[in-house]
Amino acid sequence: MKKTLIKNGRIITMNEKREIIQGDILMEKDRIKEVAPQIEIEDARIIDAEGKVVIPGLIQTHIHLTQTLYRGQADDLELLDWLKERIWPLEGAHSYESNYISAKLGIAELIKGGTTAIIDMGTVHHTNAIFEAIDESGFRGIAGKCMMDYGKGVPKTLMEDTKTSIEESLRLLKKWHGRSNNRIQYAFAPRFVISCTEELLLRVKDLSREHGVMIHTHASENRGEIKILQKDRGMRNISYLHYLGLTGKNLILAHCIWLEDEEMKILAETETGIAHCPNSNLKLASGIAKIPELLEMGATVSLAADGAPCNNNLDAFQEMRSAALIQKARLLSPTAMPAKKVFEMATIGGAKVMGMEKELGSIEVGKKADLVIVNLDKLHSCPKQEVDVISQLVYSTGAADVETTIIDGKVVMENRRLTTLNEQEILRDANKMIHQQLLRGNIKKA
Known part of the structure; x- marks a missing residue:
């Protein structure tokens, strides 16, 4: 049986008209074949969504699956201290097995929270393990090996030479890009400018265009980062990336908090993708990005949780709620960031940043069945009648309210039970592995 029919759901289409309809969705293989008030078919598996809401799979455009294992190991630190004292030594301690377990832990959490696609940045080594976990779980991801060939404070376990970094990235690209019905794609992932030589960044620019893949990096997250860059390269982040010719639709920048007006203009005019990570930015005290202003300028903005050690969860619903609330407080305006705009960022906005808006982000015939x-x-979302359903999803809903998750037409969670991953095995392995990783990284317990 290759057809699945979702019956009787309240469908939040996120199509161009932003229609909300009561009805059915027919999926065939990996695609949405029909959306209608009522669909009758005999040879399909039926999923009853009576009294439920059906939404496009949520998309998070900046995740570190490699860090999920280190949740709770780097709390209450500023970004650069957080990296140098805890996260970089821990990432450098990764083995293939620990990176694989970390990725599966993150993917399981994401699926259970209704996230169906991510853009992921691995660590320097053992990135193949992350791709293996994505593939085996049926998850959708654009991912890449972290690239680090420069910078002070980088441990020897993460520092690499430019040639090796590029060669390993190309090897992974050749192996994984377009795999599993294009569910898996590659992106070059230089960590951030201050950990990369100009030679590496220019080579990444050329290779990304040659191979038609994305570039995923961090930018303007922290004031200290910008000071280092200005001293080292004589320019601010966005201006420097633009000077090198990296800005554009194939570039995804995480955070973009400390921007000058000219940098905001560059991002909007070049259609560079922005991954807004509100809870990570709050926890690391990095600041609050000027998202309403960027959107007003026409910038392409999406949402993400970042990594588990700086959040400390991967719940897209919490990111939506925070994304709305922090702007209301920053601008002292309840309309500064409406629920509908935030929900767009988590669905069709994420698809645009991935370069996949024709495939993902809305429930429409011909699109992928995510x-x-x-x-x-x-109780926390009742009454559900006579209220705006988008507002409910943004302000009242949490990951635990997700009942079923479908990716590429395959049910990967049903009635809160994962179907492609063993939850108890993942919990056991992660709890066992963390002690070993702290020892390998010479890190004291948090």
């Missing part, structure tokens, strides 16, 4: 069924019949 769908999520949410139960709003809970």
